[in-house]
Amino acid sequence: MKVVAAIKVGDMKDNDISKRGKVGIIDMPINALGDEDVKLKVAYCAICGSDPHLVGGIFGWEAPFGLGHEVSGVIVELGEKATKKGLKVGDRVAGNFLKFCGTCYYCQNGQQQFCEYANESNRPGMSEYIVWHESQIYKLPDDVSLKEGCLLEPISIAVRMMDKISPKFGGRVLISGGGPIGLLGLQAVKMYGATSLTISEPIAERRDLAIKYGADYAIDPITQDIEKESMKITNGRGYDTVVDCSGSVRAVGVLPKITARGGTLLYGAMYPNDYEMPFNLYKYCYMNELTVSGYYVAPYAFPRAIQMLTKMDLSDLTTKIYNIEDADEAFKAQLTGKYPKILIKCNKDLE
Known part of the structure; x- marks a missing residue:
């Protein structure tokens, strides 16, 4: 499947971060669907302010790696034990890119953000499909569009704030x-x-x-x-x-x-x-x-973020959209600061 990725092109110690990495499209396999997992056909993935920094190597990640974590989509397949939330094929959803283990010291101590086994291996949200654990998925209200829905994760950060x-x-x-x-x-x-x-x-x-x-x-x-x-x-x-x-x-x-x-x-x-x-x-x-x-990510914030999706004015944050094939142009536009938010449309048949 197509995935928008950070690709290393130069010395990561170069003072000019534009020479360190670039945005490209690579082919990656879809993660296998586990018993408690949900497979999404991705509609939109918004560019986070951290994404261009990741491309530029500011945080020291080793390229290549997939980009994007602000995701909305439609469920196309459910694991046989993904039954706790009442999700079904066809549901419009968004979610949390982090899967917390729920059993380590920090998860048990009310500090989920420090989970010792947090899993973001399924992070590449700028992709055609993504597989997440059921615990990461939240059904969107009927009056929230998929474009607005991909802002659930940023809204969770506002809740955490x-x-x-x-x-x-x-x-x-x-x-x-x-x-x-x-x-x-x-x-x-x-x-x-x-x-x-x-x-x-x-x-x-x-x-x-x-x-x-x-x-x-x-x-x-x-x-x-x-x-x-x-x-x-x-x-x-x-x-x-x-x-x-x-x-x-x-x-x-x-x-x-x-x-x-x-x-x-x-x-x-x-x-x-x-x-x-x-x-x-x-x-x-x-x-x-x-x-x-x-603060680091948004523990325990997503149920409340879902409640706030209809309370926030998101109109100005959902107007500039690029197709996945044009991701490099989208990232260049992001760096201009001209647009408050840019969305990547990952499947053209989803609105």
């Missing part, structure tokens, strides 16, 4: 980065009654979308001083909650400075695995008592 920051009604919030996760997170904190809700984003069209989704303020970090603008907006106190969704090492250093005393600072993106950021422990942890954290 809310779990981590526990926003308070009326709290001042800034989100750094107006990509899909930033825009979904912004919609979520708006539902929690966020005030002085601010987006920091260099692309004008994404700032406009943030305003559309409920942001009170939009800062251009290229032409404006984030610290000065933030203090102006918050009367010199900073934000009760600051979340980085940019993944940019240029954006993260200033964020402790604009987090209010006693506030929460969440680094909610993927960063180069060798990046280290200076951080004044005396000032930010001792004097200001900041709570600083991050």
